[in-house]
Amino acid sequence: MTAPAKRREPPSHDAPAPPRPARPPLRARSATGGFRARVGAPRKALNPRWLIAMALLGVTAFALSLLPGAPPLGSSLPAEDEILAYHIEPERDLAIKIPAEIDAVEVTTWAAVKADVCDSARRYPYGFVAAFVNERGKEVARHVYDLESRVSCDPDRPLGEGEYAARLERGGGAVTDPRSTLLITHDVLPQGGQVRLRAKPAVGSDGKPIELTILSRLEGRYQRSETSRALYEQSLDAEERRQLGRRVSALGFADLPEPARKELLRGWARRLEAGGREGIDYEMSRLLLRRFRMPFPRAEGRGASEFVIGERHAAALNFRGPLSLDIEGPPGRTVRVADGASAPASVELGPLGRATVRLSREDIRTVVIDGVGPDFGVRFGAPEAHAMQQIGEIVHPAMPPPAGAAPEPAADAPGAAPGPAADAPGAAQAAPVRLQTPPDVRIVRYLVLDPSDPVIARMAPGQELLGLLIRTEIETGGGANQGEATVVARWGPGPSERAELKVTLPRSRFEWWNDGLDASEPRLAILRPPAGVERIEITGDARTRMRLRTIEPGVNETLYRLPYRVTLAEDETWRYAPFDVSTWTDVRAFNLDDLERKERLSDLREQVRIERSGEGARSDADRPERILTPEHAPVRRRLLMPAWQSAGEPSPGDAWTPLLVAKDVRVDGEGARAGRLSVIYRAARASLGKEVAVRVDGEVALKEPIVALSGALRVAAPAGARRVEIEGLGDAGAAYTDAPPANGGAIVRRRDVFELTRARPMTYRFKQAVGETLHLVLFVVTPGENADYRIRYRIEGAKPASREAAFFRRVTILDGVLAGRGGDLTRATLWEAATDRRGTDGVGRGVIRLGDDLAPGERVVRLSLLGPQAGDAGEPAKAVWVGAVLVGQRAPGRDNGPRLWVEDDP
Numbered sequence: 008m009t010a011p012a013k014r015r016e017p018p019s020h021d022a023p024a025p026p027r028p029a030r031p032p033l034r035a036r037s038a039t040g041g042f043r044a045r046v047g048a049p050r051k052a053l054n055p056r057w058l059i060a061m062a063l064l065g066v067t068a069f070a071l072s073l074l075p076g077a078p079p080l081g082s083s084l085p086a087e088d089e090i091l092a093y094h095i096e097p098e099r100d101l102a103i104k105i106p107a108e109i110d111a112v113e114v115t116t117w118a119a120v121k122a123d124v125c126d127s128a129r130r131y132p133y134g135f136v137a138a139f140v141n142e143r144g145k146e147v148a149r150h151v152y153d154l155e156s157r158v159s160c161d162p163d164r165p166l167g168e169g170e171y172a173a174r175l176e177r178g179g180g181a182v183t184d185p186r187s188t189l190l191i192t193h194d195v196l197p198q199g200g201q202v203r204l205r206a207k208p209a210v211g212s213d214g215k216p217i218e219l220t221i222l223s224r225l226e227g228r229y230q231r232s233e234t235s236r237a238l239y240e241q242s243l244d245a246e247e248r249r250q251l252g253r254r255v256s257a258l259g260f261a262d263l264p265e266p267a268r269k270e271l272l273r274g275w276a277r278r279l280e281a282g283g284r285e286g287i288d289y290e291m292s293r294l295l296l297r298r299f300r301m302p303f304p305r306a307e308g309r310g311a312s313e314f315v316i317g318e319r320h321a322a323a324l325n326f327r328g329p330l331s332l333d334i335e336g337p338p339g340r341t342v343r344v345a346d347g348a349s350a351p352a353s354v355e356l357g358p359l360g361r362a363t364v365r366l367s368r369e370d371i372r373t374v375v376i377d378g379v380g381p382d383f384g385v386r387f388g389a390p391e392a393h394a395m396q397q398i399g400e401i402v403h404p405a406m407p408p409p410a411g412a413a414p415e416p417a418a419d420a421p422g423a424a425p426g427p428a429a430d431a432p433g434a435a436q437a438a439p440v441r442l443q444t445p446p447d448v449r450i451v452r453y454l455v456l457d458p459s460d461p462v463i464a465r466m467a468p469g470q471e472l473l474g475l476l477i478r479t480e481i482e483t484g485g486g487a488n489q490g491e492a493t494v495v496a497r498w499g500p501g502p503s504e505r506a507e508l509k510v511t512l513p514r515s516r517f518e519w520w521n522d523g524l525d526a527s528e529p530r531l532a533i534l535r536p537p538a539g540v541e542r543i544e545i546t547g548d549a550r551t552r553m554r555l556r557t558i559e560p561g562v563n564e565t566l567y568r569l570p571y572r573v574t575l576a577e578d579e580t581w582r583y584a585p586f587d588v589s590t591w592t593d594v595r596a597f598n599l600d601d602l603e604r605k606e607r608l609s610d611l612r613e614q615v616r617i618e619r620s621g622e623g624a625r626s627d628a629d630r631p632e633r634i635l636t637p638e639h640a641p642v643r644r645r646l647l648m649p650a651w652q653s654a655g656e657p658s659p660g661d662a663w664t665p666l667l668v669a670k671d672v673r674v675d676g677e678g679a680r681a682g683r684l685s686v687i688y689r690a691a692r693a694s695l696g697k698e699v700a701v702r703v704d705g706e707v708a709l710k711e712p713i714v715a716l717s718g719a720l721r722v723a724a725p726a727g728a729r730r731v732e733i734e735g736l737g738d739a740g741a742a743y744t745d746a747p748p749a750n751g752g753a754i755v756r757r758r759d760v761f762e763l764t765r766a767r768p769m770t771y772r773f774k775q776a777v778g779e780t781l782h783l784v785l786f787v788v789t790p791g792e793n794a795d796y797r798i799r800y801r802i803e804g805a806k807p808a809s810r811e812a813a814f815f816r817r818v819t820i821l822d823g824v825l826a827g828r829g830g831d832l833t834r835a836t837l838w839e840a841a842t843d844r845r846g847t848d849g850v851g852r853g854v855i856r857l858g859d860d861l862a863p864g865e866r867v868v869r870l871s872l873l874g875p876q877a878g879d880a881g882e883p884a885k886a887v888w889v890g891a892v893l894v895g896q897r898a899p900g901r902d903n904g905p906r907l908w909v910e911d912d913p
Contacts, residue, residue: 084170086295092117092222093281094290095135100203101223101289102282109227110193112202113276115185117173117294118156118209119220122181125160125169127301131183133221134207137190141200148195151207155606156183159301172300176293182222184300189600201282222294226276240272300450314446316342317382319483319525321516322446323616324374327573329367330393332374333406333441336360336385340378347372348619349653349751353379368751370651371398371573373617377516387444394442398570399615400585403442447615449583450521453478453554454596455607456494456547462607463597464543464555466536472818473543474556474591475532478611481514481525488514490527493548494814498540508532508814520552521610531556532814535860542597552609558818559592575617576650577756577786577832577852583613634759635783635891638770642762644888645838646788647743647755648850654751661757663687663743669702669732672746676726684731685745686720689838691737699735741845760788760837760888763798768871771891775805777863780817781895783855785870788888789829790837793849796887797873798825805861817858824873825853829887837888 095101095116105112118133134153141147158181161169166181173182190202209217281289314322324332334342338360345351346366354362366374378385388406389396397403454462464473479490489511497505512527519526536543545553566572571584596602652658664672666686675681686701690713700710701722709722713735724731728749733742743755763769775781787796802821829849836845857866872887 084297086297088296089176090224090294090296091291092224092294094292095204095206095221095223096290097206097208099288100138100205103202103204103225103279104282105192105196105199105202105279106227106229107197107199109229110191111228112190112192112279113226113228114188114190114204115224115226116154116188117185117222118183119175119178119222119292120158120181120183121218122158122166125158125162125164125166125181127157127159127162130155130157131209131217131219132211133209133217133219135221136205136207138203138205139192139195139200140203141196142198147200150190152188152604153207153606154186154188156186157301158183159299170299171295171297173294173296176295178292182294188604222292225279225281227279229275229277231272231275313384313386315382315384316376316378318378318380319486319514319516320382320519321375321377322385322387323517323614324376324387324444324446325371325398325615325617326366326368326374326396327371327398328369328396329365330389330396332364332366332393332444333388334362334364334376334385335388336378337383340380340383342385343377343379345375347374347651347653347656349656351375351377368651368653371575371617375616387446388441389444391440391442394444397444398573399447400570401445401447403444406441406443449585449613449615451554451611451613453552453609453611454602455549455609456545456551456553457549457607458546460605460607461497461544461546462553462555462602464545464594465597466541466543467594469560470557471535472558473534473536474558475534475545475814476554476556477508477510477512477530477532478518478552479512479527479548480520480522480550480552480609481527483523483525490514490550491548492527492530492551494532494551494553495546496534496543496814497546498536498543506534506813517614517616519612521612526552526611531816533816533818533860534814552611555594555596556591557594559588559590562588562590565589571615574832577648578619579617580619581615582618583615585615633773633893633896635771635773635893636759637761637889637891638772641767641769644760644762644840646758646760646786646835646848646850646888646890647838648758648786648833648835649846650754650756652747652751652754654749656751658747659756662747662754663745663757664748664752664754666731666733666742666744669730670744670752671728671730671749672744673749674724674726674729674746680745682723682726684722684724684729686722686733686742687717687838688720688733688736688742689717689740690735691739692716694735694737694740697735699733702730702732702734704730755836758786758890760786760890762886763870763872763889764886765872765874768869769889770870771868773866773893773896775857775861775863775866775896778815778859779863779895780859781857781893783857783868784892784894785825785853785855786832786890786892787825787827787829787851787853788835788837788890789849789851790840790886790888791847793828793830793834795828796826796851798853798887798889799823799871799873800825800855801869802855802857803867803869804865805857806864807860807862815858815860817856817860819856819858819861823855825855827851827853 093101103112114137116133116135118131120131132153132155134151137150137152138146139148139150159170159172160166160181167174167179171182172184175182192202196202204223206221209219211217283289285291316322332344334344334354334356336342336356338356338358340356340360342354342356342362343351344354344364344366346368347370352364354364356362376385376387386406388394394403456462466473473496475494475496477492477494479492481487481490492508492510492512494508495505496507499505510530510532512530515526515528534543547553565586566588567581568585568587571581571586575581602608647663650662652662658673664670672684674684684701684703688699690699694713695716697713698710699713699718699720701708701720703722703724708724709720711718711720729746731744731746736742748754761769771783785798787798789796800823802819805819805821807819829851832850832852834846835848835850837848855868870889
């Protein structure tokens, strides 16, 4: 990583100015205003060699000052591209000759504005008028285009000294982000002619005029001949074909029909020149360009490195392992920190607006940070060594401590380890290098719906389903926690050739729109139009935002991009992480050019984070799930899977705490387990005939002879934190208790798994209600090793419902193969088959999805273990163990305890 550039601090207005050197006294002033030389000692003769050297230096400096584009010392970063841009002015036309060979003109515009400081929150409206003049000099059409843009810059640096999207080679001020407008010419100028552009007077939202200059680049879209198109198609490599195809369809380039491929390849762009003479008929400026865009909207007075949190908004940071996290913000404000699934702990920012929290979890998780009261800006940082614990595509700029400020003492946080703060008073005098750890925010573009002007979706050949990812905007000032979204899809004039969806969406704590409004959580709605439909018109409420999606052909899983390709807990998943391969892909609206011209686009800021599986899950009790038992009672075992529980986190009902060494656990004071501990153990063979003892707070609470290699103990213990130790099991023994660790730590979670062999299939039976979407999650265990497996599933008794005039949420694949490898999820222990080697059984996971595209009724899911495929490197497992959880359907009388094993069953 290259070292960040040092920020040049402006002079302080409070500091006294340095004294100026005393000037020599002036003896006399002539009548003409000149000065006489002072009377003094005679001057020495000047060496002529010095005169020659000074002359050479002066000529060199003068020559360097004339070099074009030479940036001043300390200026902004070098340009990645530069162009000559035409001025579009209100007093005269910019005339562009239009050849008959082109069918459209793409006009890219920037606005050069008067600005002294960086303010990316300010919007600059501008516009221009395009007059179309044919080859006989007659105006045949006139269109008005209204645009709006902003300046992308770094608010923590003065203008001209940081990042930018565009800037003038010479001159001050700022330049806005580019905007593209497509002028269709083939209908109005079939024989060619001119397009004359003239700027509209720019007026702000307050009605006052804005002083700005519109800069433009103009490109004509030419058409290739059949021969040229064929040659161009042959020259494209696989990646270029894929990029071209993705612009118009979810299908691959080769899957597009011949007319679609021709339409895609027939056009190419070339720069158009203005008519006349520079300086007389038009003006030009050299424009320097970079790909930078301002990533965060910001509130007035806050820098780009700040993040807004409060009662309604939260920041999500993804970490692996323990670290020390610095939080800086307004003094006296209260910040709440939740480390993973643990309960949040409150931390007050000290008099200097800073606190340090210690996060001690070892696993991969998301730390959620919000605040008490109205929104306020905060910064996050960590010591240089700890900053690398953050997961994601994050740039960590330097974050020096406040000048002259003593560090705040560390505050306790969820999972915090006791001990002095690393930066507490009395520590080393040299301040450690601290780096910013900003949240991982992605910018995603949505289409804005309109009740009368539709978004047009084109159905590619072979595309049966159209997905709509729907959100809505929610006003921030009214305190609303939900918003209404309305979508109407129409593919014909008849009353049955339409589908309508009205849904209430909860507000998101983590996402917001680029205009500052809150965003709702998303809803994926899927439409299956009748066969032969080629285009669908979509309208809706003006607050509704939408992305068009479809299933990627031949892709059955989502593969996240590195560094997000990490192992998460069994019931966790990434949300909004970038991916290399995905089952769903975005598709382009047919009228996207027109929507862009009308500014019917809205950017959403998404925070990449880890969440529990299921919709909006916050805790184990929020995840409707059922443990399923297969029919015909196959052989059953108990699987112990490693997990982690933070201090203060509610204990899942299927968790046990290892007692390999003395452990502090928390005994319940009420409920079915009040005042008691349950312990299961396995003893070494050499311990048979000896005694096993359980100590609670150092005292022997229970002692029994060991008559079998496994057993269960039930111990009375007072409620609260208790230190529990078990003795007499031998070096190869193991024991677990159902009490959670008092201060957080390692646990195991129990799953009931059943034997699946090639000769004996497995059957699950359950019901699915109207509109219910279910996930059948399978935990597949390969005993004693990591091994490949292939399981075929078939869903019987499921018929697709008639969905041509209605939206649904999930698509069902009735027959498929789950291929995986035991150990990809974790290594665990089959308890009843355990040997002296624990944690050697490989665990994988597969998901069978049952969508609401099915008619309600009974579902029968049959599993069968498949043999090796041709070319497999190794022999797959001849028997696996499978545990099934049905997510999305709460069982009657559900509790958090074990379903199939009683607590004292060995």
